[in-house]
Structures are given as structure tokens and as C-alpha cells.
Amino acid sequence: MAMLEKTTDVRALRHWEGDMEADYIYTTGIAGDKFFKEIKENAKITGTKCKKCEIVYVPPRMYCERCFENLEQWVDVSDKGIVHTYTICNMDLDGSKMDKPVIMAVIKLDGMHGGIIHKLGEVNPENVKIGMRVQAIFKNKKERVGSILDIKYFKPVK
């Protein structure tokens, strides 16, 4: 039977290799643009506020996700907040073990609803606690490019 006459020499089998080009550029949008430029120029974190729902969105949105209202009121949010939740990463993106763990956290800044995801620094993994107060550490103005990575990390404050 044909099914039993299988090739036993793996060298006779072939494969195709491919490398798909999937580069992309994504613009941050009207609200996103203002948000990142504010980080770049003034090292400030901004959001938009829905007057009706009394919710402050960070990163800012153009529309309220709850009531679909146009959001026109821009507010400065504090660069300080609390650790809402966190995780300690011992592996990098390829799954290799890292020498030093990276602490990723959801940080709820004072004045915002929800949280933003960022790294924690200047703290040992065993000392991180939920509810701990942290502050954003920005790069120097020269190094800032208008990215969320213009914030180096969040460090604990009293």
C-alpha cells in the first residue's frame, strides 16, 4: 500500500524558506500625537476628560468609550501614581533567561482612570508591593523622541 511506502530518507524531503516583509508605520492619531509631543517637549503626561462620565483617559482618546461624547477637555495628569499590579519577567522576548529581571507594572497615575503599562526601576523585585507609590523618570530632553519609552521607568517615592 502506498501509505506504507513512505520516504525514509529525510534528505529527499524538501522545504521552502520564506521571509515576509511586513514593515509598518502607524501614526499615533490626533490625540496620540498631542500626548507624545507633550511627553517629548515638556515631560508631561496628558489625558482627555469626559465631563459627562467624569473619566480621564490616559493615553488620551478623541471620544468617550462609554458615552461616545467628543472629548475636548485636555488635562495634565500627575507623573506620580500607584502600582496597581505588576509582574516580574525573567525571560526576554525570545524566551532566553535574562541576567536581571525586568519588572512590568500597571501604574495608576493620580488623576487618571485605569492604568498604563510601564517598567519599574531603582527597586528590587522582592520590594515591589501593590499600592506602592511611584514616579515617572523621563530621559533628558535631547534623548526624547516622542515615544512612551521617553519615560525610562517608574521609581518608588515616599
Added chain:
Amino acid sequence: MTEKIKHFPGEKLSQKQIDEGEVTTVKHSPNVKYAWSCGEAMSRFLNEMKKGKLIGRKCNKCGRILFPPRMFCEECFRPTNEWVYLKDTGKIMTFSKSYLDTNAKRIKEPILVGVIAIEGASENMGFMHYFGEMDPDEIKIGMRVKAVWKDEKEREGAVTDIKYFRPLKEGE
């Protein structure tokens, strides 16, 4: 635009605004490498291509000769039985004249592509390839064609080991 919506909010951006960083962007080049295993039938098919031969696979129940070869007959739900060599001639089943190249750029001389019914294979066994050595106006369905192979040294065991199909000359 729709009947209700005459204008979408937002503004049109130029390439310059993006290139010069006037607007903030996120750029990424994902690593999308892959390897696809050809399996038993396709591996043999490609190895035979390297030798300059076309091979099909026969199902002894329905008697069909499957081309390109498959290890399983999709009509009888059973394994196919034997290898059959086929000629490198056939008939054009359908074709297309493309005035766009593979990068979607406009071109003056069209690329001729189509599906060929290889001689000796059963009905509805299509083989997709390029056509050459013919005027774009003379191509038609039912035209008899023959494969033009690359030199033996250049062949690598790929469908492109056939450069294109040319019209069959009288007496061939």
C-alpha cells in the same frame, strides 16, 4: 464616503510629515521568517523538476492521474498508488495578461500567466505558469504549449526550473 457621511474627521498626512517626524509614529519591522515542509508528494515533484521531468500520481480506484502529485485521492478518500511521468506539453486552460509586475508597478509589456492542462494528467489538473515566446495578442484558450526549461546547472528543484511555456511548433 457614504450617503450620510460626507466628511471623515481627521487630516490627510503627507509622506514628508511622516518621514520628517512632524507627526509621531510607531515603526516596526516584524521578523516573519518561515519554513514550509513540502511533504512527500511535493518533495518528489520538485526533485523530478530538477531532473527536468514532470511527475504525477495515479489513483488506481478512480484511475485519475493527479498533477501536481498528491499522496491522497480527494475523491476516493484513499492513498494514491503509483508515480507516473508526464510530458512537458499541454494546453492553455485559462490565462491572464498582467500589466502590473509583482511589485504592483505598471508595465508596458504584459506578463502572461495562466493555467496549463499538462498532457497525460487527468481533467481539471491545472498547473500555473508563465508563457513566453509569444505575442500577447496570439495567446488563446486551447493553445498547445511546451515547457522551456532552465539549463541543468541552473535548476534548483523549484517550479521556476521551467522558465515559461512556449507555443508548440507544428510537427512537434
